Amino acid sequence: MLFKFFSASALSAIALLTQISTQTSHHGRRSRTYPLGDHKPVALQRRDVTQPEVVQLQSEYSQFKGWMTTFFASANASDPGVATLQVQFTAYDGWITNFFGQAGIASASAASIAPMTSKPPASVKSAPVSSPPPASASSASTSLSSPSGTASPLYANSTGPANVPVAGPTGTGSAGAVATFNAKASTNQAVYYGQTPQTADVALGTICEDPSVDIVVLAFLKTYFGPGGYPVLNLGAACGSDATTEAQAKGATGILNCPEVAGNITICQNKGKKVMLSLGGADGTTVFASEQQAVAFATTVWDIFGGGTSDVGRPFGNNKLDGFDIDTEQKNPAYYTNFTTALRQTFTQDPSKTYYISAAPQCPRPDASIPLDAMQEMDFVWVQFYNNGDCNVGESGFMASLTAWSGDLSAKGAGPQLYIGGPACETCGPHGFLEPTAVAPAIQAVHSTGLKNVGGMMLWDGSEAMLNTNGTGGKTYLQVVKAALT
Structure with a gap:
């Protein structure tokens, strides 16, 4: 799991964001999980993400992104696994960059920090990258x-x-x-x-x-x-x-x-x-x-x-x-x-x-x-x-x-x-x-x-x-x- 790179403090912020971003529904034929920003979080899942947690996460993510960039530069881009991972990382990078852009306040609820309308966020889609959870179902039409x-x-x-x-x-x-x-x-x-x-x-x-x-x-x-x-x-x-x-x-x-x-x-x-x-x-x-x-x-x-x-x-x-x-x-x-x-x-x-x-x-x-x-x-x-x-x-x-x-x-x-x-x-x-x-x-x-x-x-x-x-x-x-x- 790629999030092993992060410290407990940074993971606390990630875990909160992930928790807030997920709820299960039964529209259509299958259950589904909603990525961050697609569904309003319920009140009992809120708590504050502190500024130190955000700063810690931002610092460690910067190092992590550098490591991933180096990895992709030396990896075989034609390998299907590498190609999939690169797509997933690009999506997650957009999501978390948007989060940092909205988190520049001393203390805010994660629900309000969550990406809504500024830079383009995206959820990562499958297991190799732990991220805001995937969505996989169709809805009533x-x-x-x-x-x-x-x-x-x-x-x-x-x-x-x-x-x-x-x-x-x-x-x-x-x-x-x-x-x-x-x-x-x-x-x-x-x-x-x-x-x-x-x-x-x-x-x-x-x-x-x-x-x-x-x-x-x-x-x-x-x-x-x-x-x-x-x-x-x-x-x-x-x-x-x-x-x-x-x-x-x-x-x-x-x-x-x-x-x-x-x-x-x-x-x-x-x-x-x-x-x-x-x-x-x-x-x-x-x-x-x-x-x-x-x-x-x-x-x-x-x-x-x-x-x-x-x-x-x-x-x-x-x-x-x-x-x-x-x-x-x-x-x-x-x-x-x-x-x-x-x-x-x-x-x-x-x-x-x-x-x-x-x-x-x-x-x-x-x-x-x-x-x-x-x-x-x-x-x-x-x-x-x-x-x-x-x-x-x-x-x-x-x-x-x-x-x-x-x-x-x-x-x-x-x-x-x-x-x-x-x-x-x-x-x-x-x-x-x-x-x-x-x-x-x-x-x-x-x-x-x-x-x-x-x-x-x-x-x-x-x-x-x-x-x-x-x-x-x-x-x-x-x-x-x-x-x-x-």
């Missing part, structure tokens, strides 16, 4: 429609994430490798994350460890103007905690506190993967009443999730997402061009990184919800070539639809990269799933057209694709698609 246009289970009553990292098949690449993202590549793979049943079994960070994935789109910010006039975040089983403290004070109960997702975002971005937030979903409430409202909302999402600052808290702490995806499906495109232009303008406030905008229109043209002139100003457009009849991938009208979309998006210049959107499993959407043996021929046919703006493929969704090994020859569906793209 209702339904939220996805980009597939069909109902996907939504774990609306979940009080914490239920994702446990799963080991990928042999040959998925080194966990220590950092990807170089090329926004103009034709071989990128984008996946949604957050609303399917398998979200409970696959952590966001685990998906990002797979070299097959380039972009992850969190689903969804489903309501633009909810309680308190603020948006409502719903990531299904990935985050079911209460709103941030600041949000609750303003009645903005849809601004959730998602510390575990925050820690996993850090893992993703450290791997060079882009993490975006999707706005909408098939049953989202995503209509603008005026140009002024659309422009103001661009600032709102920038402040809460991008490079701005927010007085209602930030669900992912100090993490700055890499962009925003528009998946409105309400057949009311009014003011979305104004919104897109205003959102792009907010990006100029933070020149430290590149931000992106994407959209997920249906394949019938023109899309009834997202205006073409807005999409022409975006970076990526992953068209839903599924659940849409003749233009579905694999159907007789697919190639004609793809070619027409390519022309539409590039009519004013280079335009965005065009992605082929498809389901990741047979049950992920009623129509349009490509069997593993059909993936390579379909993508080869696309490449043979010579279309210059094809960017890759989008899947609904990543967790389903990672666990789908049916007929794949021992690979995951993610790997099958990536191999075909490259």
Whole structure:
């Protein structure tokens, strides 16, 4: 156990934090343990963590981190055990660093010190690192429609994430490798994350460890103007905690506190993967009443999730997402061009990184919800070539639809990269799933057209694709698609 490194005094603080962070519930099919920050501690489990305990822990953790850094530098990064340990240590380091950042007071209850809304915390997932306990279950579900246009289970009553990292098949690449993202590549793979049943079994960070994935789109910010006039975040089983403290004070109960997702975002971005937030979903409430409202909302999402600052808290702490995806499906495109232009303008406030905008229109043209002139100003457009009849991938009208979309998006210049959107499993959407043996021929046919703006493929969704090994020859569906793209 790695905590043998710490003294009794430091362990006292760790033990208290661990105790406070855990409670057992029976939502859904299995019991689960909630990581720190996901569930409010009960009063009888509180006591003060003293400043000497915090100082002692901080001193010893600094030495411990140095020791672990040296170990990883000399270890074989391709060893699965080392790779897993490195992911776990990275997550724990984010969690405990956040704890130290909030513990700078003489004496405070551990409940108030526990990470809530600042730097991105994360719980470590399995036994090799003793840490805030893991979570492993799914919760009672209702339904939220996805980009597939069909109902996907939504774990609306979940009080914490239920994702446990799963080991990928042999040959998925080194966990220590950092990807170089090329926004103009034709071989990128984008996946949604957050609303399917398998979200409970696959952590966001685990998906990002797979070299097959380039972009992850969190689903969804489903309501633009909810309680308190603020948006409502719903990531299904990935985050079911209460709103941030600041949000609750303003009645903005849809601004959730998602510390575990925050820690996993850090893992993703450290791997060079882009993490975006999707706005909408098939049953989202995503209509603008005026140009002024659309422009103001661009600032709102920038402040809460991008490079701005927010007085209602930030669900992912100090993490700055890499962009925003528009998946409105309400057949009311009014003011979305104004919104897109205003959102792009907010990006100029933070020149430290590149931000992106994407959209997920249906394949019938023109899309009834997202205006073409807005999409022409975006970076990526992953068209839903599924659940849409003749233009579905694999159907007789697919190639004609793809070619027409390519022309539409590039009519004013280079335009965005065009992605082929498809389901990741047979049950992920009623129509349009490509069997593993059909993936390579379909993508080869696309490449043979010579279309210059094809960017890759989008899947609904990543967790389903990672666990789908049916007929794949021992690979995951993610790997099958990536191999075909490259």
